[in-house]
Amino acid sequence: MVKPIEPNEHLDELLRLLRATYRRAQEPAYREIAAQCRRRISASTISRIFNADKPPKWRNLEILLNTLGVEPDELESVWYPLWARAQNKVNPIDQPDRPLRRLIARPADRICGECGAVIGDARAHQAWHARLGRPAGKAEPGLRTMTTSARGSRRRVPTVPLS
Known part of the structure; x- marks a missing residue:
């Protein structure tokens, strides 16, 4: 039904x-x-x-x-x-299984226009692109938080009270 x-x-x-x-x-x-x-x-x-x-x-x-x-x-x-x-x-969450953390933006972060990665060290990122044989994209300001876990990468989002 x-x-x-x-x-x-x-x-x-x-x-x-x-x-x-x-x-x-x-x-x-x-x-x-x-x-x-x-x-x-x-x-x-x-x-x-x-x-x-x-x-x-x-x-x-x-x-x-x-x-x-x-x-x-x-x-x-x-x-x-x-x-x-x-x-x-x-889809209510009555009791989250882990505490929700707040997103903390770092103003120095840049996003690669080619691969979408957050760039902390521009030289290291350009070297990574060079090793792959792909040109590095133009860095765009902003913050797209990505974390790497054992299963791959996943997106982290800002958290708020669920009321």
Whole structure:
């Protein structure tokens, strides 16, 4: 039996704010947005985000918002808390299995335009690209936190109280 979808006022607010941000960006075509974000998300995924009946994946929403011109500090202070509340309505976390940590941005961080890695040491990163035989991309300011675990890499996101 299919579970009925409960109203999610946080998701409604998230989508209202997303549509206002889209309008401020002069309503580019979804294919144009996909091209601007280097096809990290497709035009159909963008369409599903705008017409969502449940919160999208944070990674996809973050890419879309970055492409629409939302500043990183606004992502952490406005968008992530709203997304987390909408997500918690659909998939509640009663007792997190580990403490949630706050994202600490380091202003010196740069992101490689070629591979998307956070660059701490530009020379070492360029040498790494040289060893792979790929030119290093232009470093872009910002923070995309990535951590390496035993299973590979995973994204860390800002944390907020889940109320």
